[in-house]
Amino acid sequence: MSEDQQLRVSKITEGTVIDHVTGGQALNVLAILGIDGSGGEEVSIGMNVPSERLGRKDVVKVEGRELSQDEVDVLSLIAPAATINIVRDYDVVEKHRVERPSEVVGVLQCPNRNCITTKDEPVDSRFAVLEEGVRCAYCDTIIRESIADHIHVD
């Protein structure tokens, strides 16, 4: 099959593969990781591809970057079934599941317009992660649904 007919993204030499992302969430994953293309990082993405495990899934591969456990745990808020493969020299050297963190700093924006974190104060947002959602550490506002809509990374 000619190259036109098959889009094969570059082989993973070294970096991180985030697999089994909830279908449709890849762009939110990139937002959380602060990736928009302008930094020159080589990234490959599959959105809504078929998956035996999930039915539909997204996959995000970041070449030349090994994500820290802290970085990937924030992803658990939008992609709880995600698996992380760290690749070095073409081999998968580490596998992780994402784990729900106890708190999330700086990634989400509080929906309360009067919260100190949303005014022009130099205060990062800080949310405690609960079973049912996340709670602002400053004003106690709880976000239960559509957490991805509150992603705001400067």
Place this chain on the structure above:
Amino acid sequence: MSEDQQLRVSKITEGTVIDHVTGGQALNVLAILGIDGSGGEEVSIGMNVPSERLGRKDVVKVEGRELSQDEVDVLSLIAPAATINIVRDYDVVEKHRVERPSEVVGVLQCPNRNCITTKDEPVDSRFAVLEEGVRCAYCDTIIRESIADHIHVD
């Protein structure tokens, strides 16, 4: 090489491949096309991958959707070297270059806060496409740089 080591996105059965996109512009391409994952469309993206022609390029593949010439011509504003391959039944059946359109409706937001198109009026934005940028058809404001920053698709 095992599947873990190589991220091969699904073969193109039918759809559109947008190749030779300016490196780093893939997410803006998605924004212009109104794709954010929530619609369930199967999309594959390579960002900042090596290219003989461009040095670095992005590639966007949309399964099951044939983009119209109008849709792709808007892409010329951010990816003038892009090439469009229409695929049916595994074969490339059409190839196009993007052509600069005479005007762009609805994709860009006028930076003039007093423009009628940015107030809560039901008026789509409309820009004439010039050699040096785009000009608002309502208030004559010209955007010369960073056109992608003005993408605002409802």
